[in-house]
Amino acid sequence: MAATILYDAEVTINAVDLSDRVKSVSLPMSVATQDGTTMGDTWMEQLPGLKSWSLTIEFLQDFASGKTHATINPIFGTTVAVTVKPTTAATSATNPEFQGNVVISEYNPLDGAVGDASSTSVTWPGDGAVTVATS
DSSP states (O other): OOOOOOSSOEEEETTEEOGGGEEEEEOOEEEEEEEOOOTTOSSOOEEEEEEEEEEEEEEEOOOSTTSHHHHHGGGTTSEEEEEEESSSSOOBTTBOEEEEEEEOOOOOSOOOOTTSOOEEEEEEEBOSOOEEEOO
């Protein structure tokens, strides 16, 4: 199986495709561990606890209708559906679609220095499970 090179990732926020403004995307998932060590153990035992995930995106800022600001600003402070795929091709086993809800908990509409491309980076916590569709 070939390695995946991200050059055409698909990112939708609240059913709006913002892929053409995404510079990077990351979807880390984790499991909190709980200490399950008991008397007589000589090594710590770790038990899997609650799962969590978040979505980190770096966008190029764009104030046009249907783009970055017009999509994120009105939903700031709410929970919305998101989807992320490695490519814009059809969802499949080799192009899975990650689906879930995130809390739009942060947004920085202006960021950059003189001469820079204006961008905004966000990290939004997942609300509930992230699921993976393969068809």
